[in-house]
Amino acid sequence: MNSFARWMVMGWMACFALLGVVSTASANEGGVQSLRGVHGLDSNASEPDFKKWNEDQKPIKRDYLQQPPLIPHSVEQYRINLRQNRCLSCHSWETYKQSGATKISLTHFRDRYGSELADVSPGRYFCTQCHVPQRNAQPLVENTFKPVDALR
Template identity: 50%
Template sequence: MKTLTRVSAAALMSLSLASAFSVSAEVIPADKIATLREAPLNVEPTPPAMQKVINSDVKEVRNYPMQPPVIPHKIDGYQVNLKVNKCMSCHDRSRTGESQAPMVSVTHYMDRENNFLATLSPRRYFCTQCHVPQLDAKILVPNEFVDMDQLMKADSNKKAH
């Protein structure tokens, strides 16, 4: 009997949740829902052309402290797997003199206990987990990010007036 009561209560809760969602979905007109979708769900549209990678080799300004630097060049075809890391052919500390590429941060040569290692830390080996190339693409969603310098300047202007 207890099992039947639990099942009935769960069924009633599911029914009430389903009706609550269906009511709220009906309230908002479809043309008022913000979406990046360009076709109905049941249609498979032709994907847009791939955007070009910015290949300027110009260092980008970071937007916030501790932001991983972005990759300012193409990395198409770069092999990064357990045996090879193409990025390190230029960014390894022993290669930066000839490549003129910036060396990876010393934090990439540290283990979890902050001990320095002779080689790249295994937890920092797969570069594109944190670092990404930039695309020459239109902005899909407006960005309202304000960095710390702008916040501090706005705050000091308020205090001055």
């Protein structure tokens, strides 16, 4: 190997070494932390505290217009599967009057192509995909979000 070639090889090696240092350094920089906390990929995250359900209450105020309303009552043991949908036993148009629950809105009868169906759209069948009960918990990430005027 002549000396020029040897210099080229050493140069490239130095380059790769430097790249390695830079990439490991930037992964730890900036104080970026996942909500899971700082844990190795192969170790378990610490368990979050389980929050207790809220007592049943009046509907919880919405924060933005398109928000699926939060569930203001306990949903423990409410099954939703192929055979039964406990939510609909109170919230459907057949049952809401008797149970005093809010009836599901018309949007829940519309499929993804905008066609109106005679029954709840399959895309809206699993209610808890969108509707969740809420605890009075601190936000996970600090933020300055404020509801729109119309909802304040």
